Every structure is written in C-alpha cells, then in structure tokens.
Amino acid sequence: MFVQEVAIDIKTEANKDELVEEFNLLISHFRSNGQTQGKIESQFIDHNRIVCFPFSHEKNSLSSEFHNFYVNRQIExxxxxxxxxxxxxxVGKTFESYQGACKCEKPELYILITNYITIQSPITCGTCNQALPLYKLPKYSDHGYRPFLSWESNYQSCDTLQMNCEVGEHWALNQMQESNSQLSKQGLEICKKVEELTGVPTYYYLFNYRKIIGDELTKPCPKCGKQWNLKEPLHGFYDFKCDACKLVSTVTSNS
Ligand SMILES: [Zn+2]
Ligand SMILES: [Zn+2]
Incomplete structure (x- = not known):
C-alpha cells in the first residue's frame, strides 16, 4: 500500500484543538469514502501544522476526482x-513489490472478503485477485461506503473472537461460516447491491472451519444443496463457488 501525508498549516488564530477535531473528521470521511485504509493515521500537531499518514491502495487515492460530498465540504x-x-x-509504500489495486477494465466477478488483520478494501477483484478501492465502485449509500465498513468491522470482530479462542469462539465461527447468519446476511445484501450497481457478479466469501467426514469436495453448497466444487481452485485459494447463491469458500483447515 501507499502511505500518504495529509497536512494543513494553521495561519489563523483558530482554536487548535478544535481544528484537530475537524481534521480528524476529514480523515474519517476519507475512510468511509474508501480513499484511505485502516484506522491508524498517526495524526499529530506540531506548532502550526496538523499532519497525518494514512494508507491508501493507489498513489492517487486522495486525488480530488475521488472525493465525495462530505470530503469536499470538510476540506472547504x-x-x-x-x-x-x-x-x-x-511519502512511500509498504513493500517495494506493491503494484497497486485492481486495474481490470471488465472484472468477471468481485468477492466480499476480509479477515481480522487486513487493512485492505473488503472488495477483491476475482479476475486479478487484487483489492478494489471502494471509491472505484458507484456510490453505495449517502455518498459513500459506510455499510461496507460496518460489515467489515463486524466480520473482523467475529474473526478476532474465533482467533483468540477464549470468548464467544463458537458463536463467532457460526456467524462466519453459516450462510444464513446475521453476518452473512449483511454481507450478502452488500454483494447483491454491488452487483446491481456494477453489473459484475459479486460473491460472498463463506469461512470454513468445519469438521468434515469424507471427501469434502463432493459436499454440496450449504445454501442450495447443488455441487459447487471448482475443478481448479480459483487463484489457488477458493475451492468452492456457487453461481446461484453467489457464495465462494475454501476447504476446511480443521482436519
Ligand atoms: Zn482486477
Ligand atoms: Zn448454492
């Protein structure tokens, strides 16, 4: 990812602590517009200058062409x-090899996927397997993408519970691997709307940590009961894909 420096010089007598709050609000608008990633921007004030260092998927993620109503209003x-x-x-990028986000002209599919540790966009392009910054999608609701961030933080909370194994592990795991859980329903709703807005089939990634007896690849889609195993894993990761239910998944790692 790229690291950006966002800064402003204070050339008036305005209250600096209030300005810090206003600056903070701008950064949260960038975030809910998909222009920055993660939540740690290391914001600080140094004399008459407020500075922060957000991550972004593209070098030009903070360019004005991607701003939304709230970002523009807050900058003004x-x-x-x-x-x-x-x-x-x-100011730099996280890895020398980082190539940037999806640049596909016509992606064949999108996948809604995240995990407890990533700061990447929750939408991955199923053609190139790179993240798609949310601002590349048509505006989703209220000029931005807050519902994605809501699902993302719900999913990451569940994934954190199941990784920590001490509090609510079983409940959290079910939220992640049952296609009719509240979490999956919230995610599938987003997938449906993304598909309506873009025309690109959009799949929901269903986590899988089941104890399986027998040949897992012959097991049917948990929603419609039809065969859904892929002949070749997609991007060497997804083993299952149901085009009717718009679900993708992997073989269990619980064996
Ligand atoms: Zn792509
Ligand atoms: Zn199905």
Missing amino acids: KLENICGSKLQVRT
Missing part, C-alpha cells in the same frame, strides 16, 4: 478556518 471548511490549502503527498 478546514481550509477556511486554517487560512491555507490542504496538502497531500505520497
């Missing part, structure tokens, strides 16, 4: 109070 407010322009520059 901040610039007026500070008497100066917001500054954005790319």
Whole structure:
C-alpha cells in the first residue's frame, strides 16, 4: 500500500484543538469514502501544522476526482478556518513489490472478503485477485461506503473472537461460516447491491472451519444443496463457488 501525508498549516488564530477535531473528521470521511485504509493515521500537531499518514491502495487515492460530498465540504471548511490549502503527498509504500489495486477494465466477478488483520478494501477483484478501492465502485449509500465498513468491522470482530479462542469462539465461527447468519446476511445484501450497481457478479466469501467426514469436495453448497466444487481452485485459494447463491469458500483447515 501507499502511505500518504495529509497536512494543513494553521495561519489563523483558530482554536487548535478544535481544528484537530475537524481534521480528524476529514480523515474519517476519507475512510468511509474508501480513499484511505485502516484506522491508524498517526495524526499529530506540531506548532502550526496538523499532519497525518494514512494508507491508501493507489498513489492517487486522495486525488480530488475521488472525493465525495462530505470530503469536499470538510476540506472547504478546514481550509477556511486554517487560512491555507490542504496538502497531500505520497511519502512511500509498504513493500517495494506493491503494484497497486485492481486495474481490470471488465472484472468477471468481485468477492466480499476480509479477515481480522487486513487493512485492505473488503472488495477483491476475482479476475486479478487484487483489492478494489471502494471509491472505484458507484456510490453505495449517502455518498459513500459506510455499510461496507460496518460489515467489515463486524466480520473482523467475529474473526478476532474465533482467533483468540477464549470468548464467544463458537458463536463467532457460526456467524462466519453459516450462510444464513446475521453476518452473512449483511454481507450478502452488500454483494447483491454491488452487483446491481456494477453489473459484475459479486460473491460472498463463506469461512470454513468445519469438521468434515469424507471427501469434502463432493459436499454440496450449504445454501442450495447443488455441487459447487471448482475443478481448479480459483487463484489457488477458493475451492468452492456457487453461481446461484453467489457464495465462494475454501476447504476446511480443521482436519
Ligand atoms: Zn482486477
Ligand atoms: Zn448454492
């Protein structure tokens, strides 16, 4: 990922602590518009300058062409109070080999997937297997993508519970691997709407840590009961795919 520096100089007598709050709000608008990733931006104030370092999927993720209504409004407010322009520059990237996000012209499918540790966009392109920054999708609701972040943090909370193995592990695991759980329903609803908005079939990744007896690959889709194993795993990861139920999954790692 790229690391961006977002900063503004305070050239007025405005209250600095209030400005820090306003700056914070701008960063949360960037986040819910999919322009930044993760929640740790290391924001600080140094004399008359507020600075932070968010992650982003693309070098130009913070370019004005991707701003939404709330981002534009908050930038305007901040610039007026500070008497100066917001500054954005790319300061580096996380890995030398990082190539950026999905650039497919016509993706064959999208997958809604995350885990307890990642800060990548929860939408992955099923063609190139790279993350798709949310701002590349049509606006989802209220100028942005908050429902994605809601599902994402719910999923990550469940995944954290099942990874820690001490509190609510069984409940959390069921939320993640049952196709009719509240968590899966929330995710499938997002997939359905993404497909409506983009025309790209959008699948929900169903976690699998079941104890399986017999040949798992012959087991049917848990929702419709039809065969769903793939001849070749997709991207060497997904073993199952049901085009009717819009689900993908993997063989269990609980063996
Ligand atoms: Zn792609
Ligand atoms: Zn099915």
